[in-house]
Amino acid sequence: GAVVSQHPSWVICKSGTSVKIECRSLDFQATTMFWYRQFPKQSLMLMATSNEGSKATYEQGVEKDKFLINHASLTLSTLTVTSAHPEDSSFYICSASRDRGHGYTFGSGTRLTVV
Amino acid sequence: AQKVTQAQTEISVVEKEDVTLDCVYETRDTTYYLFWYKQPPSGELVFLIRRNSFDEQNEISGRYSWNFQKSTSSFNFTITASQVVDSAVYFCALSVLNDYKLSFGAGTTVTVRA
Numbered sequence: 001g002a003v004v005s006q007h008p009s010w011v012i013c014k015s016g017t018s019v020k021i022e023c024r025s026l027d028f029q030a031t032t033m034f035w036y037r038q039f040p041k042q043s044l045m046l047m048a049t050s051n052e053g054s055k056a057t058y059e060q061g062v063e064k065d066k067f068l069i070n071h072a073s074l075t076l077s078t079l080t081v082t083s084a085h086p087e088d089s090s091f092y093i094c095s096a097s098r099d100r101g102h103g104y105t106f107g108s109g110t111r112l113t114v115v
Numbered sequence: 116a117q118k119v120t121q122a123q124t125e126i127s128v129v130e131k132e133d134v135t136l137d138c139v140y141e142t143r144d145t146t147y148y149l150f151w152y153k154q155p156p157s158g159e160l161v162f163l164i165r166r167n168s169f170d171e172q173n174e175i176s177g178r179y180s181w182n183f184q185k186s187t188s189s190f191n192f193t194i195t196a197s198q199v200v201d202s203a204v205y206f207c208a209l210s211v212l213n214d215y216k217l218s219f220g221a222g223t224t225v226t227v228r229a
Binding site: 032034041042043044046049091093095097103104105106107108109111 | 148150152157158159160162165206210215216217219220221222224
């Protein structure tokens with residue numbers, strides 16, 4: 001149980017375009033999902049906390065207008081990188097939690113390359 | 116604020132050697148949760164263990180074992196008789212009861228050579 005599916009696994013896009021990444025909890029309902037960003041050889045940096053039915057909470061320094069998060073249902077959160085630039089190239093990972101007792105389940109990640 | 120320190124950046128061992136990964140955490144909360152995750156080259160995060168602050172029992176799972184010491188705020192992880200498949204980045208992480216966010220350490224890259 002507790003499977004999180006993240007799609008796509010990798011994407012290459014042109015500078016200036018937008019990219020949407022989906023994160024789905026397949027066998028449980030997740031009121032809270034998290035989006036992380038990871039640069040090569042670095043740790044995971046929390047970008048935002050996504051709450052179903054309400055606005056996401058962004059970490060300091062993360063541009064909310066650039067990284068749009070939508071959590072419209074208890075099983076789906078999306079991250080849209082708008083007007084992508086090469087510096088947005090990174091590994092993006094989502095995670096979801098059913099409740100505190102079950103910990104966190106991570107998606108397989110999305111490798112974004114902006115050319 | 117919570118903080119997790121993994122002082123070891125990289126560890127290289129020969130197969131069958133034991134390897135211990137250090138994790139030191141900081142929090143003022145009395146109820147917290149500690150985690151270890153493995154990140155192989157493919158990138159996905161593999162959950163290894165979760166421990167709450169009220170359970171100081173050490174745990175063994177196959178070749179993996181964990182040593183939780185509240186007195187030193189440490190949650191160390193040992194791989195016994197390492198194998199090449201253990202090569203990965205290992206992250207220690209912390210969350211507290213009143214904040215859902217997971218704080219990660221910098222990670223330790225383990226390389227096991229045949």
